[in-house]
Amino acid sequence: MRTPEVSTYTSYGCLFSIMDDRLWPWIYNNFIQITYAHTWGIFAFDNHVRLLxxxxxxxxxxxxxxxxxxxxxxxxxxxIIEALEMDYYMYIYVDRYYLKQSSSYQKYPSPHEVLICGYDLNKSTFTIADNLENGKFIVTECTFDEVEKGYWAIKTNYDFMTNIRYLKKKKEYTCEINLPQIIFNIENYLFSKKNYDLIQDQEIDYGFDAYHRLLVDISNAEQSLELDWRGFHLLYEHKILMEMRIKYLLDLEVVSHSSNFLEAIIELKNDFLVLRNLVIKYNLTLNPNILERIKRNLEDNLNRERSYLFNLLNDLKQNVQREYSIL
Structure with a gap:
């Protein structure tokens, strides 16, 4: 396992910590569209539950x-031990109420995913990875008993919370960069269009339309409520991946080197990090003066990102047309 570039949610931390470098083209083709799921109350990358x-x-x-x-x-x-012996990672839901490493421990029910990647029979412990350290993705240990109780404590009609998942890195596979798919995903993100999806079990907002929810949350925070920092952190990680994507496309010479796309996305990434940190500062102090800064920075950042993506789309489309005209 390696340090994941993206880990807003445990599933992302799992994927990015066990993947190898051959997978980056697939990452760059995807992880562009952002959604807001009303029932879950979270911002996530499109097809969140099916990425793994x-x-x-x-x-x-x-x-x-x-x-x-x-x-x-x-x-x-x-x-779990049997699966680990066969070199599988195990990905299951457990109730954090039973995990001593969790802030929910013996306080309130909190069903959540964990990645199990090892075990120690002498200590009767599993090695797990999860966003347990104030939302930070970490690798730690918990006892066999904690996992056993945490898994069976989950009572739900949702199969995805009780099913057991086996994960293993493939030795043989190929994936390539797909420029038309990148263009398609950027357009859907920019113009808030729904990607094709066979299953939609709740109301979902797409792309820039989803960010209206952040402004609603800021308004609600005026009543001395904390902000959910995860949406702001996802925005920052979204820009981390966009910076990496631009570097990759520049190397392939499908983005104009004469442009300042790389410099502009690095600046945007840093500004979204400042925004995320402002949210954390607000949650610690509940200082209402910080809310206005958060709102102003968010609106400014999103306007600049929108302008950036319009220019990037035009550049990418010109390169696609040039490629097909050569063929």
């Missing part, structure tokens, strides 16, 4: 809880 299962560099298998009942006699510890 659709990843070309990861073998992904899923079994229902009933199989654990039948084959492992409700002993998920045995299932």
């Amino acid at each position: 299962s659709n990843c070309p560099g990861i073998s992904y298998y899923e079994i229902p809880r009933t199989v654990v009942d039948y084959k492992w006699d409700k002993k998920i510890k045995n299932l």
Whole structure:
């Protein structure tokens, strides 16, 4: 495992910490559109719940809880150890109420994903990775008993919270950069258009339309409520990936070297980091004077990003047309 570039949510931290460098073209083709899911109340990359299962560099298998009942006699510890022995990562939901490393420990129920990547029979512990340190993705240990209790404590009709997932890096796969797909995703993000999706079980806002929710949250925070920093952090990580994407496209010479796209996205990335840090500062102090700065910075950053993407789209489309005219 390596330090993930993106880890707003555990699933992203898992993917980016176990992937290899051959997967970057697939990352650059995707991870552009941002959505706001009303029922969950979160900002996320498009197809949030299917990114791991659709990843070309990861073998992904899923079994229902009933199989654990039948084959492992409700002993998920045995299932996990068996899978780890076969070089699989295990990705499951547990209730953080039972995890000593969590701020939710013995306070309130908090079902959440964890990646299990090792075990120690002498200490009766699993090695897990999750956003446990004030939202930071970390690798730590918890006991077999904590995982056992945390998994079986989850009572829900949602299969995705009780199913068991096996993950393994693929040895053989290919993925290439897809410029038309990048253009398509940038346009959908910029113009708030819905990507094709077979399943939509809740109301979802897309692209720049989704950011209206952040402004609503800022207005609500005037009542001395904390802001959900995750949406602001996702905006920052979105720009981290855009900077990496631009560098890659410059190397391929499909973005004009005469442009200042790289310098501009680095500046935007840094400004979104300042914005994210302002939100953290506000949550610590609840100083209402900081809210106006947050709102002003957010609006300014989004306006500059919108202008940036218009220019980038024009440049990319010209390069695509040039490529096809040569063919």
